[in-house]
Amino acid sequence: MNDTAWHNSGRGHPAGPASRQTMLNLQGVRFLLVDENRYMRNLLRGILAACGSKDVQEANDGADAFKILRTYQPSIILTDNRMSPLDGVEFTRMLRTSPDSPCPLTPVIMVAAGTELHNVIAARDAGVHEFLAKPVSAHSLYSRIHRVLTTQRAFVKAPGYFGPCRRRHATRSSSIPERRLTPPEVHHPPAEQTLSA
Numbered sequence: 001m002n003d004t005a006w007h008n009s010g011r012g013h014p015a016g017p018a019s020r021q022t023m024l025n026l027q028g029v030r031f032l033l034v035d036e037n038r039y040m041r042n043l044l045r046g047i048l049a050a051c052g053s054k055d056v057q058e059a060n061d062g063a064d065a066f067k068i069l070r071t072y073q074p075s076i077i078l079t080d081n082r083m084s085p086l087d088g089v090e091f092t093r094m095l096r097t098s099p100d101s102p103c104p105l106t107p108v109i110m111v112a113a114g115t116e117l118h119n120v121i122a123a124r125d126a127g128v129h130e131f132l133a134k135p136v137s138a139h140s141l142y143s144r145i146h147r148v149l150t151t152q153r154a155f156v157k158a159p160g161y162f163g164p165c166r167r168r169h170a171t172r173s174s175s176i177p178e179r180r181l182t183p184p185e186v187h188h189p190p191a192e193q194t195l196s197a
Helices: 003-009 038-050 062-069 088-097 117-126 138-150
Strands: 030-034 055-059 076-079 108-112 130-133 155-158 161-164 185-187
Touching: 030 038, 030 062, 038 055, 038 138, 055 062, 062 076, 062 088, 076 088, 076 138, 088 108, 088 117, 088 161, 108 117, 108 138, 117 130, 130 138
Parallel strands: 030 055, 030 076, 076 108, 108 130
Antiparallel strands: 155 161, 155 185
């Protein structure tokens, strides 16, 4: 089915708006899937494989993920929110702020069934890059991965927060007053491997 047929069917293009830009080769991108539901991990792994990814590790929960991170450095972490004993928000917060965290600058995509505003805000405030609502489609997952890999976000350290800059837009209107009392410390993540189109 061509782009026009997808658009006219009301279903959108399978890879979304990014497909009309540059499709990324995910072959060299390493993923860590953190979800206690084996079915969800298999679904995510299948979508990633269809996008070209070959390097995927899995963890049942946040505590399990920390053990894996001692020896495995993912390019992106996909985590569920509702897990026990360590949920996705706490896992992300520990990943960002724990002194012994092996990779505090790794991008995190929260894949969650609870999409209420308080859950999204909690994930953002823990330091996730993107939030993806379940049920997951190939299009929605790929678009979040594409955004993470093509849009570098500086990390900021401010009282009570360390993670990607929550301001997504570089330009500010001069009519909006600055709310921060002191400028945050800015950290730039190291450049990831070159992605081929």
